[in-house]
Amino acid sequence: MATASPQRTVRTRRGETSRAAILGAALDLFGERGYDATTMRAIAERAGASLGSSYHYFPSKEHLVLEFYRHTHELHLAAIAPLLGREKDLAARLRGTVRAVVVTCEPFHAVAGSIFSTVANPSSPLNPFGGAARPLREEVVALYAEVVKGSDARIPADIGEMLPLSLWLYQMAILYFWIFDKSPGRLRTLEVIDETADLIVRLLGLANLPVLRGSRRRLLGLIRNVIEG
Amino acid sequence: MATASPQRTVRTRRGETSRAAILGAALDLFGERGYDATTMRAIAERAGASLGSSYHYFPSKEHLVLEFYRHTHELHLAAIAPLLGREKDLAARLRGTVRAVVVTCEPFHAVAGSIFSTVANPSSPLNPFGGAARPLREEVVALYAEVVKGSDARIPADIGEMLPLSLWLYQMAILYFWIFDKSPGRLRTLEVIDETADLIVRLLGLANLPVLRGSRRRLLGLIRNVIEG
DNA sequence: GTCTATAACCGGATAGAC
């Protein structure tokens, strides 16, 4: 077939450019006005595209938000790479990782509230527990697996199995606290992170105590059971 | 002023009737078709009212659903009164109280997701952590204070101070799990309640262990600190 | 067959006449 493939880089590049322009406009506007106050029409206009074009690239307004997640996730990964390469103490790794989450998200604090409420809705495709968010969720869980595995802490196997997902949940709780935090520099959130990260590691160290064995087994069974659903 | 007050019961009653008709129609339709598929226009039509009239009584679609929530809260109180009068075991009281929450809310399950997300929005006046929701929140916290106080469990004072609010938070977490629960009869949620209620009471019993003293003090300090904000 | 654009539709919310 000498006529060969009609797929050319040029044509693809035009699509990519439009897509990037629309996404960039959306992220800008979310940052400027918040999620609710940003209309799809305004996004299209700023991107120099039409409304129909925006919907060609993003099936819904919420899908633009998903992209926004991914963006901050990449920033987060880059921010903590040095720490994870150097530090061996579990509490320090955990504290540093979660601190980096809120620091990375800081420019979007004003938007976070409305995004959260959109996303908390179980019927939203963006719900973090749902299917569409699975790839990203699994990346974050894998990150917490690395936070644990790269440390010098010795974690029992049954706990280690559940720990990354539990830490992901912990991170979500911190983010919800952070959304409400009006303190200057979000200092209160940072304090809470320091306290809780320390407490978690301390309790992990106590998990082998005979008196706690029964509760530990039941708690792990519960978590396992809940995840399966 | 012999012309006196123009407020007559008749006029008030007419308003009440319309209001009740609209609310009733809404609850019926929510039950029949679910929240999303029920339009404000359909509610007005079934109630024999106009769209504008509906908005005269209820500022938004979500407010209609909130009304139902208040209603179920009353039902919940009534449902657990016998249990709280009779039972002395803390685990049983807690389990029964939280079980009754989800049982009472069951007719409401299809709508619960959108309510939760409305209410989770920090900028919403209806946010459970915010000022407007304070009266209802304090009622629920007071209920959990009674769950604890009416039991034969001996709770240290520092824990007792924080416990009702913590249990309220625990109930919220259970409700969020319940929203996602697709199991028949919502059995999985009931199992989780039984497990967690038991676990909580067990851990309360262990709180006096010397090894846990440090963590206990830090955790309580943290909770106290978080609440103040 | 990939991209863009215009013109609707639909339903929540509001304005203002009566």
Next chain:
DNA sequence: GTCTATCCGGTTATAGAC
């Protein structure tokens, strides 16, 4: 307190351009 007329914005249909 009730209505009609309208706005507004997410979403969809669809026609054509490259």
